[in-house]
Amino acid sequence: MASNWKDVLELAVSIELECAALYEVFAKRSTNRRELVYFWMNYAEAERYHAASIRIHQSALAGIPEMGEQKFEVESTDAAAFLSAIRAAREKCEREGVTLPEALRLARWVEEHSAELHGRIQFFKVFPEFGDLLQKMAEEDRAHRDLLTSAERRWAAST
């Protein structure tokens, strides 16, 4: 599917913001344990920061005249499906609440999937300027996932 480069980046920004919104729901649901509120708010901040980094690159690209309305072949079906899945998970957690083990499991799924998406989106092959940012975000999401795995172990005993 040929997509406008702006749409592809818009989708990437939406995914990061939706991840942040999910973590904010986890924080809201953890007000009885302050360490957990901080834990989830930190995660939400990291995803908002990813969204902001993409935006900065987006406006830098918009300043390049030959970018214009350039379209390119990109497989964004997986990214769009991922966005809907995170949104559905967030709405369910808002509606029905979420236990800590469930929240940790969901977050690990999100981080694993977004690290993989960052690494896969063809866009960054077309625009190597994005390579470094993408690689950095993928590394951070992998680090997030690893931290979640140790948090799961740490808190498994206390829940």
Ligand SMILES: [Fe+2]
């Ligand atoms: Fe991210």
Ligand SMILES: [Fe+2]
């Ligand atoms: Fe992340």
